[in-house]
């Protein structure tokens with residue numbers, strides 16, 4: 001069984017075809033990227049995968065289940081870090097991890113997660129007092145405290161400085177070695193190129209290219225994913 005199967009996914013907001021017939025499969029243990037410019041349909045696709053939005057057409061299966069119908073059951077097996085995730089300003093790091101762990105039937109040991117993601121020294125700090133990088137690290141830890149089989153990370157490194165960004169990349173690579181299936185939504189082409197086994201390039205709600213970063217680069221005769229993207233975009237004009 002594939003970890004995620006999305007077939008002909010469609011989602012419309014008013015007159016906007018946000019997602020217009022998207023099909024892809026994510027194998028278990030793979031890091032799969034969804035990339036493309038602002039408004040390409042990345043977040044809408046990710047939200048349909050985790051059951052936060054109901055598709056207008058097509059089908060989505062995560063771990064064999066339909067997330068729109070089985071959201072509560074799947075929530076035990078999927079971790080998500082979303083673009084606008086935030087916590088109450090005064091909530092402390094350890095408190096947040098303990099509270100999130102309590103939502104799951106079989107959570108990871110939240111103290112171990114706190115240690116693993118370098119948050120132990122911040123345990124008593126309030127969320128509102130953390131730096132941007134520390135907040136992102138906490139959000140990632142919260143997405144993982146339920147010991148999920150699938151993790152969806154949306155614009156994980158936006159706003160981070162280069163050091164915090166590289167540190168976050170290291171953490172995402174660690175997830176892969178632990179066998180977790182990762183969906184990485186990012187408009188940074190260098191990030192998806194560095195971290196993803198395979199990826200889908202979205203444009204205007206459709207998949208414009210899909211494959212390993214090396215395949216997409218080779219198809220376009222370019223030398224990096226960012227150039228490949230511009231070559232694809234140029235070809236569309």
Ligand SMILES: Nc1ncnc2c1ncn2[C@@H]1O[C@H](COP(=O)(O)OP(=O)(O)OP(=O)(O)O)[C@@H](O)[C@H]1O
Nearest residue numbers: 013016018036037038039040041042043044045187
């Ligand atoms: N709740 C909504 N109501 C109306 N239109 C929406 C809504 N959410 C998204 N859209 C529109 O759907 C399209 C796809 O948006 P989406 O957020 O999925 O793209 P994205 O690739 O994630 O973009 P970004 O990188 O800017 O987050 C855009 O044209 C956006 O304006």
